[in-house]
Amino acid sequence: YVKSTKEILEKASKERYAVGAFNFNNMEFLQAILEAAEEEKAPVIVATSEGAIKYIGKGDIEAGAKLAVEMVRTYAEKLSVPVALHLDHGRDFKIIMAAIKAGYSSVMIDASHLPFEENLRETKRIVEIAHAVGISVEAELGKLKGIEDNVVEKESVLVDPEEAKVFVKETEVDFLAPAIGTSHGAFKFKGEAQLDFERLKKVKEYTQIPLVLHGASMVPQDVVKLANEYGAELSGAKGVPEDMLKKAIELGINKINTDTDLRITFVAYLRKILSEDKSQIDPRKIFGPVFEQVKEIVKERIRIFGSSGKA
Ligand SMILES: O=C(COP(=O)(O)O)NO
Numbered sequence: 001y002v003k004s005t006k007e008i009l010e011k012a013s014k015e016r017y018a019v020g021a022f023n024f025n026n027m028e029f030l031q032a033i034l035e036a037a038e039e040e041k042a043p044v045i046v047a048t049s050e051g052a053i054k055y056i057g058k059g060d061i062e063a064g065a066k067l068a069v070e071m072v073r074t075y076a077e078k079l080s081v082p083v084a085l086h087l088d089h090g091r092d093f094k095i096i097m098a099a100i101k102a103g104y105s106s107v108m109i110d111a112s113h114l115p116f117e118e119n120l121r122e123t124k125r126i127v128e129i130a131h132a133v134g135i136s137v138e139a140e141l142g143k144l145k146g147i148e149d150n151v152v153e154k155e156s157v158l159v160d161p162e163e164a165k166v167f168v169k170e171t172e173v174d175f176l177a178p179a180i181g182t183s184h185g186a187f188k189f190k191g192e193a194q195l196d197f198e199r200l201k202k203v204k205e206y207t208q209i210p211l212v213l214h215g216a217s218m219v220p221q222d223v224v225k226l227a228n229e230y231g232a233e234l235s236g237a238k239g240v241p242e243d244m245l246k247k248a249i250e251l252g253i254n255k256i257n258t259d260t261d262l263r264i265t266f267v268a269y270l271r272k273i274l275s276e277d278k279s280q281i282d283p284r285k286i287f288g289p290v291f292e293q294v295k296e297i298v299k300e301r302i303r304i305f306g307s308s309g310k311a
């Protein structure tokens with residue numbers, strides 16, 4: 001059933017577990033994510049980036065947002081678990097408004113590439129509008145490396161917990177994504193994986209609101225290997241290790257954004273199936289088994305996040 005992001009995350013924050021926020025760009029990814037949540041009896045957040053809304057709507061933002069909402073509602077109303085739809089990395093005011101108008105439960109305003117005061121001002125503006133119509137808001141402090149759809153953040157600038165305290169108090173934002181060393185995509189760390197748990201601990205202490213980890217994919221090496229065996233070129237891919245995810249959850253992370261793990265799984269099994277079943281031309285016979293694997297990786301993540309059975 002459909003439930004608000006705020007209710008889902010406040011329960012998670014109180015009970016110290018995390019809920020997956022899985023990105024989707026099409027029907028099959030959405031189906032796999034929702035089936036995984038249902039099978040794990042877990043609350044789940046499904047998210048579209050601005051690029052996903054444009055992709056779903058073939059450039060028509062209103063149409064894309066509307067179709068995303070209607071797909072989620074159509075599937076979610078049959079499920080026994082709570083589902084919320086979230087706008088990931090909102091930056092364009094028009095797209096954030098389109099998501100709110102279409103019926104998204106929550107929106108992220110990502111102004112973290114701007115100086116603190118500007119990020120604060122932009123976030124406050126979105127919060128005022130969203131709260132006026134019962135929608136919750138996520139914002140980001142600090143910068144992630146990697147491509148955030150349309151922004152290449154050169155340096156990863158970690159969150160300042162003192163700034164976070166002021167930021168949350170002034171903006172009344174509902175959830176905060178503190179940059180603690182992750183980055184988007186499959187190549188997160190040059191050397192050893194490293195997250196700044198001290199900062200995370202302080203941010204939770206100072207803000208006491210649900211926190212979000214971006215760039216949290218684990219990049220499973222067995223799946224990377226499989227993809228490379230079938231012609232992908234993903235050597236050097238590295239994600240967040242399980243023990244670090246678990247420590248981040250203990251320290252107050254309640255929403256874990258996961259996109260790359262689903263993409264790598266999709267690519268590995270699509271390549272495998274196409275090279276093995278050479279006469280297959282029915283997309284359902286190709287996508288069926290591929291998205292079974294995507295469903296399995298989502299179930300594994302839900303278990304690691306601690307939200308299995310929390311519906
Ligand atoms: O932060 C993410 C996803 O991160 P990954 O690339 O690690 O899946 N979405 O907003």
Ligand SMILES: [Ca+2]
Pocket residue numbers: 110111112113140142143144148
């Ligand atoms: Ca950002």
Ligand code: NA
Pocket residue numbers: 047086087088089108138257
């Ligand atoms: Na987000």
Ligand SMILES: [Zn+2]
Pocket residue numbers: 089184214215257
């Ligand atoms: Zn992100």
